[in-house]
Amino acid sequence: MNGAAQGTIDKPLIDRTAAASGVRRLLLLGGALILVSAALALLGHRYGEMALLAIFGLLAMVGIVAIFAVALGFVRMTGRASDGGIVRDFVDTAHAGVLILDRKGQVVYANRSYGDLTGASKPAEIRSLERLLSRETEATEAIYYLANLARDGRSGQREFRLAHALTASDPTEANAPCWYRVSVRPLATRSGAMQAWQIVDITADRKHEESSFQDLQHAIDYLDKAPAGFFAADSGHRIAYINATLAEWIGIDLADVKPYQRTFEDFLTPASRALFADSAKGEVESIIDLDLQTISGTSLPVRLLRRPVRDDSAAPGIVRTLVLDRSGEYDTATPVELAEARFTRFFNSSPMAIATLNPEGRVVRSNAVFRKIFGVDAAEGKAGFSTAIRNNGHDAFRKALAEASTGRAGIAPLDIDVQGEPVRTVRLYLSAVPKVGADGEECAILYGVDITEHRALEEQIAKSQKMQAVGNLAGGIAHDFNNVLTIITASVDFLLLNHRTGDPSFQDLLLIKQSANRAASLVRQLLAYSRRQTMRPKMLNLTDVIADMHLLLKRVSGDHATLERQHGRDLWPVMADIGQFEQVITNLVQNARDAMPDGGKITIATRNVGASEARRFGYGELVDGDYVLIEVADTGTGMPPDVAERVFEPFFTTKEIGKGTGLGLSMVYGIIKQSNGFIFVDSKSGQGTTFRIFLPRFIPSEVGGTVPESAAAAANAKMDLSGTATILLVEDEDHVRAGNVRALKMRGYDVHEAASGVEALEVLEDLGGEIDLVVSDVVMPEMDGPTLLREMRKTRPDLKFIFVSGYAEDAFAKNMPEGEKFGFLAKPFSLRELAVAVKTAIDES
Numbered sequence: 001m002n003g004a005a006q007g008t009i010d011k012p013l014i015d016r017t018a019a020a021s022g023v024r025r026l027l028l029l030g031g032a033l034i035l036v037s038a039a040l041a042l043l044g045h046r047y048g049e050m051a052l053l054a055i056f057g058l059l060a061m062v063g064i065v066a067i068f069a070v071a072l073g074f075v076r077m078t079g080r081a082s083d084g085g086i087v088r089d090f091v092d093t094a095h096a097g098v099l100i101l102d103r104k105g106q107v108v109y110a111n112r113s114y115g116d117l118t119g120a121s122k123p124a125e126i127r128s129l130e131r132l133l134s135r136e137t138e139a140t141e142a143i144y145y146l147a148n149l150a151r152d153g154r155s156g157q158r159e160f161r162l163a164h165a166l167t168a169s170d171p172t173e174a175n176a177p178c179w180y181r182v183s184v185r186p187l188a189t190r191s192g193a194m195q196a197w198q199i200v201d202i203t204a205d206r207k208h209e210e211s212s213f214q215d216l217q218h219a220i221d222y223l224d225k226a227p228a229g230f231f232a233a234d235s236g237h238r239i240a241y242i243n244a245t246l247a248e249w250i251g252i253d254l255a256d257v258k259p260y261q262r263t264f265e266d267f268l269t270p271a272s273r274a275l276f277a278d279s280a281k282g283e284v285e286s287i288i289d290l291d292l293q294t295i296s297g298t299s300l301p302v303r304l305l306r307r308p309v310r311d312d313s314a315a316p317g318i319v320r321t322l323v324l325d326r327s328g329e330y331d332t333a334t335p336v337e338l339a340e341a342r343f344t345r346f347f348n349s350s351p352m353a354i355a356t357l358n359p360e361g362r363v364v365r366s367n368a369v370f371r372k373i374f375g376v377d378a379a380e381g382k383a384g385f386s387t388a389i390r391n392n393g394h395d396a397f398r399k400a401l402a403e404a405s406t407g408r409a410g411i412a413p414l415d416i417d418v419q420g421e422p423v424r425t426v427r428l429y430l431s432a433v434p435k436v437g438a439d440g441e442e443c444a445i446l447y448g449v450d451i452t453e454h455r456a457l458e459e460q461i462a463k464s465q466k467m468q469a470v471g472n473l474a475g476g477i478a479h480d481f482n483n484v485l486t487i488i489t490a491s492v493d494f495l496l497l498n499h500r501t502g503d504p505s506f507q508d509l510l511l512i513k514q515s516a517n518r519a520a521s522l523v524r525q526l527l528a529y530s531r532r533q534t535m536r537p538k539m540l541n542l543t544d545v546i547a548d549m550h551l552l553l554k555r556v557s558g559d560h561a562t563l564e565r566q567h568g569r570d571l572w573p574v575m576a577d578i579g580q581f582e583q584v585i586t587n588l589v590q591n592a593r594d595a596m597p598d599g600g601k602i603t604i605a606t607r608n609v610g611a612s613e614a615r616r617f618g619y620g621e622l623v624d625g626d627y628v629l630i631e632v633a634d635t636g637t638g639m640p641p642d643v644a645e646r647v648f649e650p651f652f653t654t655k656e657i658g659k660g661t662g663l664g665l666s667m668v669y670g671i672i673k674q675s676n677g678f679i680f681v682d683s684k685s686g687q688g689t690t691f692r693i694f695l696p697r698f699i700p701s702e703v704g705g706t707v708p709e710s711a712a713a714a715a716n717a718k719m720d721l722s723g724t725a726t727i728l729l730v731e732d733e734d735h736v737r738a739g740n741v742r743a744l745k746m747r748g749y750d751v752h753e754a755a756s757g758v759e760a761l762e763v764l765e766d767l768g769g770e771i772d773l774v775v776s777d778v779v780m781p782e783m784d785g786p787t788l789l790r791e792m793r794k795t796r797p798d799l800k801f802i803f804v805s806g807y808a809e810d811a812f813a814k815n816m817p818e819g820e821k822f823g824f825l826a827k828p829f830s831l832r833e834l835a836v837a838v839k840t841a842i843d844e845s
Contacts, residue, residue: 094113096199096200098110117166118167146184153193161178226243229322230243235319264276269293269299272291276288285306352449359401359405370448389426404432413427423452430446431445485827493743556590561601567605571606572608583671584693606629619678629693630692631691648669680692727751729751729775752771757784761792775838777803777804800823802825803824823840
């Protein structure tokens with residue numbers, strides 16, 4: 001119950017300050033009477049003295065009463081007789097209940113509304129809110145908080161709900177719950193600090209809010225259960241709201257949808273995303289037919305009715321979109337509507353670009369893929385289709401369009417390049433429209449297939465085949481050349497055994513041997529390019545390897561170039577032949593130096609590259625995986641594209657005659673490929689060159705220990721190379737075989753020889769299998785070395801074998817049966833190397 005329900009209120013329920021004003025008026029009246037009586041007494045009037053005594057007695061009684069009233073707090077003395085009639089009338093008639101307490105908590109003032117709200121009809125029934133609500137558990141916390149604020153001289157406000165009204169005579173009886181708002185603030189007066197409490201019944205406001213909230217819940221329920229989908233999104237297509245129907249179609253849980261966390265494009269098929277992105281631009285209404293992609297991966301054809309909100313009171317950029325199911329699952333869909341939905345779905349979901357053209361070459365209508373490839377201007381007919389392709393395809397397109405305009409069938413496809421970067425190649429198919437429409441606009445249908453990746457793959461395969469063919473040629477030449485070098489090396493070694501240092505021919509023999517070794521180095525470069533050289537890979541930390549090479553690289557780079565190293569932290573290990581890798585880096589630094597005749601900077605940088613970052617480089621040949629990247633960059637003259645394409649070809653060089661063989665970078669290419677890595681070159685004329693080497697990350701595992709190379713070399717130097725074992729030497733080159741037989745017999749071995757694998761089997765049979773070791777070439781006519789090994793071990797499983805070849809051991813070892821053991825000696829080799837290999841194989845248990 002509030003004051004408004006009681007009619008017009010004229011007087012406050014209780015006002016201690018008004019009583020104090022009455023006392024003051026009484027005292028003024030008494031003072032006036034005293035003055036009159038005193039005047040009569042002075043004039044000699046007989047009643048003057050009696051009147052004066054009576055007045056003094058009366059005033060004494062009033063004074064005593066006033067003293068007790070002040071002491072009990074019923075009367076407060078103030079400096080003003082009134083606080084203002086207008087303010088008092090306003091507070092007395094206020095709708096809210098007002099209570100004024102002094103610093104001791106005594107009631108100073110309470111208006112009529114306070115009594116009406118708290119059920120007090122008499123001044124004696126007025127109590128403070130703290131006392132009144134002390135037993136109401138629902139309001140205790142709020143009143144306690146406000147009371148503490150009042151004691152600290154601060155303001156505050158709280159709302160609480162009671163199960164019954166404060167005016168209820170019996171709270172246990174059925175009573176409607178009520179809401180109250182209570183506030184407190186300090187008052188500073190001349191008589192001291194006071195507290196102003198205010199209480200308002202807000203039950204009606206709360207009921208109105210609950211009713212509005214229920215209406216809102218009903219509206220949301222109507223929208224959620226509507227037969228059409230609905231969502232609201234901002235200008236970036238981030239979903240602010242989605243109804244339950246659309247969420248059910250997509251297959252998502254509404255509880256998991258947070259505002260502005262997902263975009264509507266996340267629920268579109270790839271073919272529909274481009275169409276939606278183009279059609280949903282700008283603040284215009286639009287109708288879009290496309291396919292949704294559900295969580296289960298299925299597609300759902302829908303029609304979007306999109307309307308941006310132009311009301312300033314709405315959230316910025318909010319676009320409301322109605323989503324209609326076009327799958328035809330409802331009986332209301334007509335055959336025409338179903339056919340239209342199917343056609344729209346096929347048209348927009350096609351993986352190829354489709355458009356219809358008029359005789360002028362402008363697009364009449366197009367699908368999403370066409371927009372993505374050729375751009376919005378061409379797709380919407382704002383510009384002719386020819387503006388979207390490069391000049392080299394204009395003539396061919398005009399000719400094909402003219403043929404289509406005449407109704408000709410079987411128009412040959414044409415490959416054109418699309419405008420923009422990077423360059424994309426599209427294969428176009430044009431066909432004439434069977435029957436010109438009523439408007440006479442469409443004359444041809446254009447189909448476009450993006451063949452950029454296909455073209456790049458073709459070029460890559462052609463390049464690989466070319467490199468492979470040249471590599472096979474180089475490998476074959478190297479193999480035959482190795483046999484010649486083996487003969488030369490063995491012959492020189494025999495001659496050096498019979499000539500002393502002071503012999504006039506000794507220096508000539510050394511020059512022949514040095515030349516043979518240099519020729520062997522060239523052969524190794526050819527084998528490196530063909531990926532058939534002998535490699536001994538081991539786990540390397542490239543930071544340490546390049547740091548150890550710093551002094552060497554400084555000398556290679558020369559005085560005019562600045563060499564800078566940039567090492568990544570915690571570099572992953574790789575598997576590579578350290579000697580071959582050093583040769584790669586040295587060759588690249590030397591090429592960088594030659595590309596900077598006027599000086600510049602050479603940078604060698606290493607870092608780890610994860611699989612995701614490796615994909616971002618865009619190298620189609622690069623296999624997914626983790627790599628260690630080595631970059632060798634220079635600030636030199638750079639290379640034009642036609643030179644960069646051929647830079648790894650053998651014998652290709654841009655240097656002057658006599659200053660380069662053209663094998664350096666081809667050797668680098670072969671070494672990296674043989675290490676299961678990749679190498680690419682990025683260069684532009686006048687902007688320098690960067691070589692990027694990707695070596696696969698190696699994850700170490702437990703392996704058996706090996707003897708250090710230095711210790712093994714020292715042991716070989718002191719090894720007794722003589723022996724008496726029986727050896728079968730198999731070699732198809734007569735001069736090579738003769739030299740090797742002579743070298744082994746000089747060491748005391750019993751040597752038998754064979755010119756082929758078939759002949760070797762006959763010798764083994766003639767000797768009754770009494771052979772301790774077989775030294776065989778790998779590549780031979782009739783029967784190669786691995787086949788000979790398998791045949792001989794059928795009868796002699798424990799027979800020891802050494803293969804001799806100019807190719808890498810891996811070139812044939814991968815074709816050997818698992819578990820087969822054999823030794824390996826790379827051509828060309830010296831007589832001592834042959835003797836060491838034989839002695840080591842025989843001494844093995």
